[in-house]
Structure formats: structure tokens, C-alpha cells
Amino acid sequence: MALPSFGDRRKQYIGVLGGSFNPAHEGHLHISVEALRRVGVDQVWWLVSPQNPLKPVRGMATLATRMTRARTMAADRRIVVSDLERKIGSTKTAAVLAALRRRFPRITFVWLMGADNLQQIPLWWRWTRVFRTASIAVFDRSPYSYAALAGAAAIRFGRRRKRNPRALLTSDPPAWSYLAIRRHPASGTALRESAPRIRS
Numbered sequence: 001m002a003l004p005s006f007g008d009r010r011k012q013y014i015g016v017l018g019g020s021f022n023p024a025h026e027g028h029l030h031i032s033v034e035a036l037r038r039v040g041v042d043q044v045w046w047l048v049s050p051q052n053p054l055k056p057v058r059g060m061a062t063l064a065t066r067m068t069r070a071r072t073m074a075a076d077r078r079i080v081v082s083d084l085e086r087k088i089g090s091t092k093t094a095a096v097l098a099a100l101r102r103r104f105p106r107i108t109f110v111w112l113m114g115a116d117n118l119q120q121i122p123l124w125w126r127w128t129r130v131f132r133t134a135s136i137a138v139f140d141r142s143p144y145s146y147a148a149l150a151g152a153a154a155i156r157f158g159r160r161r162k163r164n165p166r167a168l169l170t171s172d173p174p175a176w177s178y179l180a181i182r183r184h185p186a187s188g189t190a191l192r193e194s195a196p197r198i199r200s
Helices: 026-038 064-072 086-087 093-103 115-123 126-133 145-149 150-157 164-169 189-196
Strands: 012-019 044-046 079-082 107-114 135-137 177-179
Touching: 012 026, 012 079, 012 093, 026 044, 026 064, 026 107, 026 135, 026 164, 026 177, 044 064, 044 086, 044 150, 064 079, 086 093, 093 126, 107 115, 115 126, 115 135, 115 145, 115 150, 126 150, 135 164, 145 150, 164 177
Parallel strands: 012 044, 012 107, 044 079, 107 135, 135 177
Antiparallel strands: none
């Protein structure tokens, strides 16, 4: 499946999972399925980033390789894999979400992320704008949970937290929810470290 065309005006609820996907793994699929089931979004879009500005270039597979792996891993037909960040020319989440809202004015977007990202989001470019542009679903991820919920972002937007994640579909941003889901052990770092190395 591909993203809708520019100016598409269908009313939909879309979960957005951004990241390097280096490589895509079962953990990404697990979060996406939980978003479909518990948040109630119609689809989940995987936005494969050309280069996460907070991650090193060294060890990053090519975008084409990561896109191919992501499409293979996205086993659910409701999951759409895209290189939209490359097309709009930005890897900054606040800018990407703003572009999505301009492009799809009738779609309600919910940004999906793990607890580790809730902890580090104050390092992101214009991070408060992320909260004010789209609702956010945060998924439990060991060992970051406690630190994330005690961090600057959770405290700053504490009054906007929704206990029922489905409320994200009808709440104006800022709105966020923390989902205490079954934790998945998959890790991109572990997969890269376990991959066979070619000797020169």
C-alpha cells in the first residue's frame, strides 16, 4: 500500500511510527499492532528516516535496504511503509508532522513512540511543537519506563495525559497516553550486533 495522494480529504485516524528502522524488527510490528488494537487507528504509517540526527551515520544501512526490510516485516496490510521524510526534505519530527497535517487536512494523526523516546524527546528540535501538533501514544519499553514518566516531557504535559488511549482520537493536542503493553524483546542494536560480519 502507498500513502494517499496530496490533498486526500478522507477522514481517517493514522498512527505514525518514525525511526531509522535499522533494521525493522518484530518490536516495530508489535507496537503497530497494539496501536491498531488499543488506540483504534485505521492504519499505521512507518516513516523510514534517511538519517536520524540523534544517531551515528556509521553502521546505518542504506535507505533502500531499510525500506526493503521494513516492507518485508510489515506483515499487516494496515501498515504502510514510506520514505516520506526523504520526499519532504526533513528528518525533524515537528516539521514532518506539520507537513503531514498540511498534506492530509482531514486525517487525525497519532505519533507512536517508545518510552525511551518520551525520556529523550526534550533533545528533539522544537519538541514541544511535536506535542502541540499531534496526539502521542507512548508504549512501555524496559528499562526506560520510570525515568520517562518522571522526565521533563511527562511533567510539562502531565495534565494532558489521557488514561484511555482511544481518547487520543478525539482530543485536541497536546494529548498523550502511556500504554503499559507486553514488552517485546526485539532490539535493532541487538540485531545489528548479531549479524554476521564480512572479513576483508
